[in-house]
Amino acid sequence: MPKDADPKLWQKALKIHQKATVIDGHNDIPSPMVDEDFDLATNSVGKFHKDGDPFHTDLNRFKRSGITGEFFSIYVSGTDYQKGGKMRRAMDLIDATNREVEKHPNALVSCTTAGDIRRVKKQGKVCVLMGIEGGYVIENSLYALRNFYRLGIRYMTLTHNVSHDWADAHNDTPKNNGLSDFGKEVVREMNRLGMLVDISHVSVKTMSDVLDVSTAPIIASHSSARGVSNHTRNVPDDILKRVATNGGVIMINFYPAFLDERTNREQNERSARLKPQLDALREKHKDNPEAYNQAERELFSQNPIYMPSYTRVVDHIDHIKNVAGIDNVGIGSDYDGVPFLPAGMNGMEDLPLVTYEMLRRGYSEQDIRKVLGENFLRAFAKAEQVARIGSRKISGEGSLKKIKN
Numbered sequence: 001m002p003k004d005a006d007p008k009l010w011q012k013a014l015k016i017h018q019k020a021t022v023i024d025g026h027n028d029i030p031s032p033m034v035d036e037d038f039d040l041a042t043n044s045v046g047k048f049h050k051d052g053d054p055f056h057t058d059l060n061r062f063k064r065s066g067i068t069g070e071f072f073s074i075y076v077s078g079t080d081y082q083k084g085g086k087m088r089r090a091m092d093l094i095d096a097t098n099r100e101v102e103k104h105p106n107a108l109v110s111c112t113t114a115g116d117i118r119r120v121k122k123q124g125k126v127c128v129l130m131g132i133e134g135g136y137v138i139e140n141s142l143y144a145l146r147n148f149y150r151l152g153i154r155y156m157t158l159t160h161n162v163s164h165d166w167a168d169a170h171n172d173t174p175k176n177n178g179l180s181d182f183g184k185e186v187v188r189e190m191n192r193l194g195m196l197v198d199i200s201h202v203s204v205k206t207m208s209d210v211l212d213v214s215t216a217p218i219i220a221s222h223s224s225a226r227g228v229s230n231h232t233r234n235v236p237d238d239i240l241k242r243v244a245t246n247g248g249v250i251m252i253n254f255y256p257a258f259l260d261e262r263t264n265r266e267q268n269e270r271s272a273r274l275k276p277q278l279d280a281l282r283e284k285h286k287d288n289p290e291a292y293n294q295a296e297r298e299l300f301s302q303n304p305i306y307m308p309s310y311t312r313v314v315d316h317i318d319h320i321k322n323v324a325g326i327d328n329v330g331i332g333s334d335y336d337g338v339p340f341l342p343a344g345m346n347g348m349e350d351l352p353l354v355t356y357e358m359l360r361r362g363y364s365e366q367d368i369r370k371v372l373g374e375n376f377l378r379a380f381a382k383a384e385q386v387a388r389i390g391s392r393k394i395s396g397e398g399s400l401k402k403i404k405n
């Protein structure tokens with residue numbers, strides 16, 4: 001409970017939260033599962049990432065979070081694996097995610113449909129869903145895209161932070177003026193399959209092209225509102241208005257540098273100011289990354305930056321509600337994909353704070369439930385329906401170019 005909270009209102013918020021079907025659009029825990037053999041059953045206290053930041057996710061905290069459906073991110077970096085291997089990396093992450101479900105059958109269930117999520121809510125378990133982050137993972141092949149669908153992937157973020165052969169990213173030089181013709185074909189094929197198109201990380205022109213092409217609702221699995229905080233990772237107002245017409249959902253990212261311009265600015269200024277010291281530490285600890293990370297953390301804690309409260313998340317929800325509508329906003333925390341969360345939040349267990357803050361600001365129970373999960377479920381079910389009724393034939397020409405060996 002927040003320090004200054006009204007205990008009655010807090011209890012009411014917890015009740016609403018527990019009753020709701022809660023969907024979180026983005027969690028990066030599969031990467032440490034592969035790289036650090038992270039086990040979800042491990043209590044995270046005292047256990048640290050290679051980069052020194054505490055984890056946000058584990059089985060115990062899933063229970064406290066109230067989350068019904070969590071999208072495990074099959075995230076592949078756009079700059080690693082330049083000479084191939086992106087698809088292999090995705091395969092490793094998908095296997096690691098499935099193994100966690102197999103290891104913990106009393107807590108986790110693999111889910112691929114809106115109906116699955118509804119059923120699992122009644123069982124009191126957590127639905128594990130998967131989304132690909134980085135469209136280059138399909139290595140320019142619609143054949144591969146279809147196989148990823150068969151493996152259970154239900155959304156694909158078209159880029160990460162780099163523009164690639166068929167889609168432009170938010171902070172990189174454009175290569176395709178948004179989506180290339182093949183990129184548009186990827187979107188159509190995703191519609192045909194019932195795989196949600198995710199506009200987090202893409203350029204504004206790519207967002208606009210996706211909205212021109214997609215016949216199904218789209219999502220931003222982990223992006224906030226540019227009208228509140230002017231960051232290229234956030235979604236601008238003109239796109240928000242179009243998402244309302246499209247029936248899609250913008251799922252709010254909790255990263256303070258996206259939530260608040262001041263945090264972003266001070267973080268950048270600090271990095272520039274401390275560069276000589278950081279370079280020296282990197283040199284000193286070049287054979288011991290853990291020691292470097294520890295030293296970096298100490299230096300950062302001696303040089304603190306502005307940290308917004310968790311209530312800033314609800315400022316973004318308010319904005320999207322005002323510009324697009326209450327039907328077009330959701331939750332996309334980015335747990336374990338970001339180094340820190342807003343003040344008051346340590347991990348997924350603190351998600352009920354968002355419900356409390358919405359209630360405190362006068363949101364109705366129905367509207368709170370929409371934000372927590374019902375909006376996503378509506379968009380997901382609609383995408384399934386578009387896939388079922390789609391008359392589009394499977395494309396025979398399945399790849400952008402022949403695979404070179």
Ligand SMILES: [Zn+2]
Nearest residue numbers: 133201222337
């Ligand atoms: Zn991301």
